[in-house]
Amino acid sequence: MRSVLISTVMLFCAAHVFAQGPQAEPQVNNPGAVMPGQPGIGQRGLPYGIHSQALADVPPDTPVVTLEGVCDHAQVSRTKACKTIITRAQIDSMVEMMTPGASPDARRTFAISYARLLAVSSAAERQHLEKDPAVAAELQEQLKILRMRLLTDAFYRDMEEDAANVPASEIQKYYTEHKANFEEGEVWRLSIPRSALTTGRLNLALDASDVKVRMDEIVKRAASGEDFNQLQQEAYTMFGITTEPPTIKANMFRRTSLRPMEAKVFDLEVGQVTQMIDSPDGFVFLKLESKQYVPIEVVQSEIKPLLQQARKAEKLQSAAKDVTAEFNLAYLGTPTAPELFTPQAPTQVATSRATPPDARPRSPLRRRMPMGGQGLRGFPPQQ
Numbered sequence: 001m002r003s004v005l006i007s008t009v010m011l012f013c014a015a016h017v018f019a020q021g022p023q024a025e026p027q028v029n030n031p032g033a034v035m036p037g038q039p040g041i042g043q044r045g046l047p048y049g050i051h052s053q054a055l056a057d058v059p060p061d062t063p064v065v066t067l068e069g070v071c072d073h074a075q076v077s078r079t080k081a082c083k084t085i086i087t088r089a090q091i092d093s094m095v096e097m098m099t100p101g102a103s104p105d106a107r108r109t110f111a112i113s114y115a116r117l118l119a120v121s122s123a124a125e126r127q128h129l130e131k132d133p134a135v136a137a138e139l140q141e142q143l144k145i146l147r148m149r150l151l152t153d154a155f156y157r158d159m160e161e162d163a164a165n166v167p168a169s170e171i172q173k174y175y176t177e178h179k180a181n182f183e184e185g186e187v188w189r190l191s192i193p194r195s196a197l198t199t200g201r202l203n204l205a206l207d208a209s210d211v212k213v214r215m216d217e218i219v220k221r222a223a224s225g226e227d228f229n230q231l232q233q234e235a236y237t238m239f240g241i242t243t244e245p246p247t248i249k250a251n252m253f254r255r256t257s258l259r260p261m262e263a264k265v266f267d268l269e270v271g272q273v274t275q276m277i278d279s280p281d282g283f284v285f286l287k288l289e290s291k292q293y294v295p296i297e298v299v300q301s302e303i304k305p306l307l308q309q310a311r312k313a314e315k316l317q318s319a320a321k322d323v324t325a326e327f328n329l330a331y332l333g334t335p336t337a338p339e340l341f342t343p344q345a346p347t348q349v350a351t352s353r354a355t356p357p358d359a360r361p362r363s364p365l366r367r368r369m370p371m372g373g374q375g376l377r378g379f380p381p382q383q
Contacts, residue, residue, distance in 0.1 A: 189251070
């Protein structure tokens, strides 16, 4: 069990290689050496001359790395050969777990980094370094953090999966209860822009009340069935607007696509006209030419995401009802306490590796085999 946990830690620690851009490999005989001024082992890229297209030629069951002398020593007898074989399928499985769709270069970099982690950690196990009190304490600490991360990921994954499975009955219920939101129809819309009024010849003699009186007369004529384009032309002439008015035609609108005041046109019967609306950008009125409901088959793709968000919020609320937290706002430097249960999975929790090395006690073993800094990720820090 101990080796399984250590391997798991190594796997997640190696994940940071995907965040590193490809780097040039120093020309050295020892692939584990770090040249001055060069990145650490885990940050180095692939040697020159390896092309991405070659990855497709490697079958899944083909060994990518074969490590002689690396295995679980607790389960291997002294007479049995000690060997670890890592296939392409295993590498791909680990990569997809951490970074789905990673590039071929990132996968190869990960394979090298993972092999180095296995080799060095196996050497440490042969020396029983895990029994060193300092190493054992930090290993336990990091396993605790890793366990919390895995459980957090599982919680949010379960939440997403549960939210995705919205029953058809819930979609139907939402559609029925919010049916007005799915009204659509042909609407005539006549608008006199304020900008046009302020540049018209009569703008000095008109105020808002004058405009409203004149527009109300046009509204009455529209309600009696007069042509909207003709009415708009007359309105432009009446207000001294010299620009050519745009052509008006009945357009399809959804109730929810109109401003709240204009959306009231759907409260009318077909053929009726709204009152004149004094909006921020002009004077408007609308006529309802037709009205119907969008079929549920068309709008269920709109409804489902809304219900998914509601289901996630419900689960978060349920999980948070028995948990409270009191934050030191002075320490956090924020006026309000942060939420514990957020809609998205939180970023990885900071661990002891964020602590400056000089702030923690160090043993001779820690100096020989760093476990803090980048060492937690399985790679020695840059010297």
